[in-house]
Amino acid sequence: MAGLLQALVGASEKAGTIARLCRAEEPLFQLLVAEKSGTDKNRRFLQDFKTLADVLIQEVIKHDLGKEFPELQGHIHGEESNEFKNRQDSTNEYIGGREDVAPIDGITPAGLCSALVLIGAYDRQTGCPVLGIINEPFYCRDPLTHRWQGRYHWGVAYGDTQLSSLSPPPPRPTPCxxxxxxxxxxxxxxxxxxxxxxxxxxxxxxxxxxxxxxxxxxxxxxxxxxxxxxxxxxxxxxxxxxxxxxxxxxxxxxxxxxxxxxxxxxxxxxxxxxxxxxxxxxxxxxxxxxxxxxxxxxxxxxxxxxxxxx
Structure with missing residues (x-):
């Protein structure tokens, strides 16, 4: 489990780098957007999109983890198909890339900061999630270089083991x-x-x-x-x-x-x-x-x- 956690953290960091690189040049980025269709489309949205960053990240994770853990090959799944056909249109937070959205009580209502890399592992017998990595590629900008910096969080819940990079937040008397x-x-x-x-x-x-x-x-x-x-x-x-x-x-x-x-x-x-x-x-x-x-x-x-x- 420790080795898998380390590998997933490394994969999330590589994924975060890909997300930042693909987002760096706006004219180029707009060429890297494709519209989903058919059964791959989320019915909630009139138009649903994926980007080349989505596809690259998914395939890199599959390759890296499959190479390091051959027993996982065939069991690494993601949201996107690896087929990519360009369409020039955009709606979601990563594509829109809004950087000027101010947080309200710490929560950013929309914009680039809400675009995340999510890597989870579950027990194939029970379906219970046992390990998770959340990478925030666009957590903050470096004040000197103005480049985006990221951070990540992890948690393991397997059997009697409960470990996380975070501590449980204190409860509010009136929940938010x-x-x-x-x-x-x-x-x-x-x-x-x-x-x-x-x-x-x-x-x-x-x-x-x-x-x-x-x-x-x-x-x-x-x-x-x-x-x-x-x-x-x-x-x-x-x-x-x-x-x-x-x-x-x-x-x-x-x-x-x-x-x-x-x-x-x-x-x-x-x-x-x-x-x-x-x-x-x-x-x-x-x-x-x-x-x-x-x-x-x-x-x-x-x-x-x-x-x-x-």
Missing amino acids: VVLSRAEGGPVRAALGPLCGDRLCFAAGAGYKMLCVILGLADAYVLSEGSTFAWDACAPHAILRALGGGAVALAGALQARRVGDTGPPPELVYNRPAEGAVGAKRWANQGGLVAYVHPQHLEAVLAALATVPGL
């Missing part, structure tokens, strides 16, 4: 919940009183989970199945290392409604959705709640149990 701006009104209305009407908003599922990991928010709630295994596995492992987790929202609410007082079901990563095709096979159907402190999870679930249709 981070949402997508696309989240529906009923969910916002249910969570508003719990948070003292202080809801935070940010882009990127991985980034919102990172906000929970860093203690910038106490929970991340998503009521739709618009995130995927590759979004959640790495931060989920780090959350588990800190004593928290990421539960399947629909399953957790269903369990509460039938009186099940046991631990709510967590996301797993070894079971594709039955009947789905393409990327939808690996969607986190029914939404999720990411948390560090169990009391915040329980408070969020109690609030959401009143929302019709969830």
